[in-house]
Amino acid sequence: MNIAVIFAGGSGLRMHTKSRPKQFLELNGKPIIIYTLELFDNHPEIDGIVVACIESWIPFLEKMIRKFEISKVVKIVPGGNSGQDSIYHGLCAAEEFAGGRDANVLIHDGVRPLITEETITDNIRKVEECGSCITCIPATETFIVKQEDNSLEIPERDNSLIARAPQSFRLKDILSSHRKAIEEGRHNFIDSCTMMSHYGYKLGTIIGPMENIKITTPTDFFVFRAMVTVHENQQIFGFR
Template identity: 75%
Template structure:
């Protein structure tokens, strides 16, 4: 089975919103999170969706799931004390729902509503090929790396990519890594691919679209709004 784990547990402090977390901000009457969920709900190869949500917002999310006729959400679970802990809770929910050696999980940010069906398909295919998939985009600006040995190392831009989402794995592998990190007391992995790399797993890469941004700031929201308008115009005018 192919299960999407959509993380929507953040409070969105950088968005400076007062009334609601960023994942529930609305565009054309629809929350950002629902835009994201719909991408997986409409994909023919996705068998189920687990959403990890701020506990106090679960009733609202369940109402939105019904309103927008989302069919594949099989469970909504409350988030944990950190992003890493929240993802682990989501993975445990997948284990309860669809445990199996061939179960693939696609871990995705609830505030990345601009991925495509092709990216989801490529993630599933790449996991079957090499055991994992990290969606990336090319670095379009210079990246500066700081470390003790070399205070300012500047890699070639052509050798550098930026990790985004989905980040996809066999369920058994990512759960093993999470449980090792909990046993080792490591609670600050920035994302799933960092954890998997730390524990020696091979990482496959697919290139996603540049517009696959994470909506974190007001500027990001304006970009999202513009992209939705572009897609709507394409449907109406055919360009």
């Protein structure tokens, strides 16, 4: 069983939107989160989708899911006080949906709508192979890591990857890590791969598309709009 957990609990402060959170901004009359949900809804190996959403926006999301005929959403849960807490709420709902069956979970940002069917498939295969999968892209610029003594470490670019999403795991493993973090009072892990690495899990990786950006700023939205236009043009002229 493969379950997608989509978290859409952010308020979008860097997008400078006042009327609605960034995940509900529309392009061509469709909210960003619906573009994201459609990718998982249309994938033949995804059995169910859980969404963690800002509580006050849940009725609107339910309306959009009906409007755009998203059929695999099995639960919408309120987000938490942090991204980590929102993901945990979604994972608990995924556990309930799995009903004791073994399951893989693909954790993804609601504002990351430019992944592909192939990326989702590669995540599933990698989790089946080694228990985890972090979608990455190659580093195209030099990283500088500042040490505690203020010295600088510069990793080799050829050995560096940038983590994106989905980040996928066996459901029982990622839930175990979240519950350890809760016991320790930790709610500040920046993402799931950081948490899993902290608790000793080895992480598998795949290379995803470069355009798999997180729509966080107005510039990101303009890139998203351009990519949607490119995809539409490719369909019109028979390239896809």
